[in-house]
Amino acid sequence: MSKCEQCIVREFSSLKALNKDELIQLSDCKTSYTIKKGETIFEEGENVNGIYCIKDGICKLTKLSPNGKDQIIKLVKKGELLGQRSMISEEPVNLSAVALEDMQVCFIPKSDIMGYFDKNNQFSMNVMRTICSDLKDSDDHMVSLAQKTVKERLAETLLYLEETFGKSSDGSLNVQLSREELSGMIGTATESCIRLLSDFKKLGLIELNGKKIVLKDSSKLKRISE
């Protein structure tokens, strides 16, 4: 069993407020899982009863629309926590979490984490600030979806992906999404997304190589995204 106090990713989340003793305690109650690409961590409507700490990998948070399509609400990466909102609201999770690549996650039962919520003020403030930040992002995203064209949203999303996940050695985005998933992020039909990617490629803004996408002209993409 790996030890929380030696785990680097805790520094990136609200857990950084916990002291050494608290982290040692945490190590005893957590469960580690390996999640394969495509597997579900939890599903919309489930009672999760705890939080997941992402040690490695990226997952998507999706919500099923009545039309049968999955809307991607957020991508979550190494160092972030899942299930905080649900834990505080004492409600089932409202989103599904599905791995986009192989993941390492640790599950901490609600009973074990809620104690720090009362005792460790800094920790609860961190959680609150994270949720506030999510809310702000959500507001911004809403304006995009409501007011921007699909083309603008695609450009915006590509820039967001590069900014958030960086690029790998070959220059391509460090997160691989299927065309369908990318469509699920920008809220459009898969074919429309593919078509616009082709357009961007013809305009020399990006390069496509299977799932790999390289941004060639970020400043022009930036201009399109507004």
Added chain:
Amino acid sequence: MSKCEQCIVREFSSLKALNKDELIQLSDCKTSYTIKKGETIFEEGENVNGIYCIKDGICKLTKLSPNGKDQIIKLVKKGELLGQRSMISEEPVNLSAVALEDMQVCFIPKSDIMGYFDKNNQFSMNVMRTICSDLKDSDDHMVSLAQKTVKERLAETLLYLEETFGKSSDGSLNVQLSREELSGMIGTATESCIRLLSDFKKLGLIELNGKKIVLKDSSKLKRISE
């Protein structure tokens, strides 16, 4: 100066966790304002440095899109608080608040409310739960904007307005929005919104009388909204 401990609307917000002494203290530091319809309470980017408690009236929270249109993120009514997210994040507000009708609001400086945040656990939990609920609503709204047609969103919004604000004695929605504002809620061009309202009227789903809207067939609207 009116007294918080005698104010009924506190029961509807996170403030219900405060005890009598705390409320009496609050009365001394709050400032009451009358806001006329159309006036701005605060603007996107401002440092608000406190929260507003809405004693009476309704306001819209909007965010300006790069295309120049105002997207309405949320409507807020009597009993609710404004500026909580900004206060916790210690950031400028990300939304503007504009009165949709004459309002009574009380402003409580951050310095006076933050104390309860540490001392009164129930109060801070209430605030958190409110923000969590906003986040959940925001996620739902996002899926609507991304995946539903304008017609579906209009039907959904009309039902939401009736559910949230009720109807007045003549059966019309108890909140009056201009066509432009309604468009700003559903994320569409004003003309498109007007056209669809006319369609709904021709189908006998609603009645229009100036700004007044009466829902005549909620179950059919419900069916359209999915």
Added chain:
DNA sequence: AGAAAAGGATGACATTTATCATATTAATGT
């Protein structure tokens, strides 16, 4: 009251986006 401005409604048309069909390419299972 009357003028001016704002808001609402509607037609004509352009543009964007979705849908359906089908081809091509890549991934997967046995």
Added chain:
DNA sequence: ACATTAATATGATAAATGTCATCCTTTTCT
């Protein structure tokens, strides 16, 4: 390795939505 399936790509077309122009109605101002 080959068949099967899934993912990507593209064309043709329909449907949804936005834009511009114009007219009508209501509100506001003096």
